[in-house]
Amino acid sequence: MAVPTDTLPESPAAPPSRTDAVQPRIVPVRRTGQWAAAVAVLLLLAGAVSSVVRNDAFQWEVVGDYFTSTSVLRGLALTLWLTGVVMVLGFTLGTLLAVMRLSANPVLRNVSWGYIWLLRSTPILVQLLFWFNIGALYPQILGVRTVNLLSPVTIAIIGLTLHEAAYAAEVVRGGILSVERGQIEAAESLGLGRWRRLRRIVLPQAMRSIVPPAGNMLIGTLKGTSIVSVIAVQDLLYSVQLVYHRTYQVVPLLLVATIWYVVVTSLLSVGQHHVEKYYARGTAGAR
Template sequence: MTTVDIASARPRLRPGRWLTGIVLALVVLRIAWFLVDNPRFEWSVVGEYLFDPNVLKGLGMSLLLTVLGMTLGSLLGVVLAAGQLSDFAPVRWASTGYVGLFRGIPPLVQLIFWYNLAYLAPTIAGWDTNDLITPLTAAIIGLSLHEAAYMAEIVRAGILAVDPGQRDAAKAMGFGAAQTFTRVVLPQAMRVIIPPTGSQFISLLKGTSLVSVIAMADLLHSVQVIYNVTYKVVPMLLVACVWYLVVVTVLSLGQQRLERHFGQGHQL
């Protein structure tokens, strides 16, 4: 019987992997050369407008809409998730119907609908609807209500991941339904809720670009205003791309840290 010295063993050559790696490297180099060599990208214009005050103001508005949309959407999402798990059928049906409705309608359609709400209701509580529903309020309402439907599903999944015995223990201690949810179930569910919420936050940031169709001065709308004057369409779109990539990269790094932190509870 022959023996094999494992220490002297060499990894088996995998020509397929080497070939795939070479092809991918060539593709990346070709794309990089296309970006650098093509004068129509006008990188000098990109550098000129990258820190333009109007662009930075639009970036700030995009971040503001993201924070407001996620905050309001998360609060409403918690309420909807609790409603979906309620023992009271009408509340459960209403919450489930809301989630299905707002997940089924594209966010762009929702934004346009809220922006044109004055067509259906010229006045609201005696106030002119056009004075109340500005591009900003329409954007906040549309993004928040749409986000709430997705956050409701994330929160619901987190709640269902909590051991039912925790609820029984809370009831045995005399906690009511509301106290059990807020003090026992929800804090434990956060381990499951937080990581996908990071992904949802990033998606919402990119989704704020839709508000440009209702003349909201976000990042995309700001570069559109500039290229409508300068006719530098591609360079200005690249300015927007650079900022989106920078912010999303930073947020992705933060999300990875959150996932590692909340995943420690499952490490043996």
């Protein structure tokens, strides 16, 4: 029996094809304010650079004359040598202090904590001046007069190393604590001794956390060595001071020291980046 066509339900309309759909227009975000701020900053920066370069009071010709002079290069070499010695000795002592701080022995732990607390609580200038006047307390050490035993350079090494070790201890301790406990337990299950676990398991992994602050400490130590000029150690800053005390050209000689500090710090920053990249291999921080 035929069914009237007007009684059949209407078939649903076919959905529009993707090609028929109207694609939304993508409008890029206008960052007018950011670009205006960037242009303003660039203009201010260009003005500052122009004023420095074109200002005759900076005496750039004097800067060029003394930049590679013998006395300045000798002071730079002493600064670099002092920085290297202090960093090596400071981190060696700091690692020992960090291990003591993590020890189960309460005597070692408290002695390490006391050392770190005391050295971090006093300014480095006060510490240097104290060591410089140590002869007032101990005129002789091992039968040798303190004045003859402790030269200004030796005093600078002692003072900076002891100060650096207090901060290095906390850096190393933080790196050791960043290693997962499971790694240490796995090493213990293999029968590795405490020092072997520290040297072969803990420290290689802790270096990922130690290197960034250690690099910052290296740069800080490089700049911090300038404080030894107060005890007549002829570093970079003291070398330029000797010159401008004679010539009264204070600003250009200070610029000489500033530029050298910027150059060396920039090179150390590049080296720090590569060392961090090396120890971050296989992690999300490797880039």
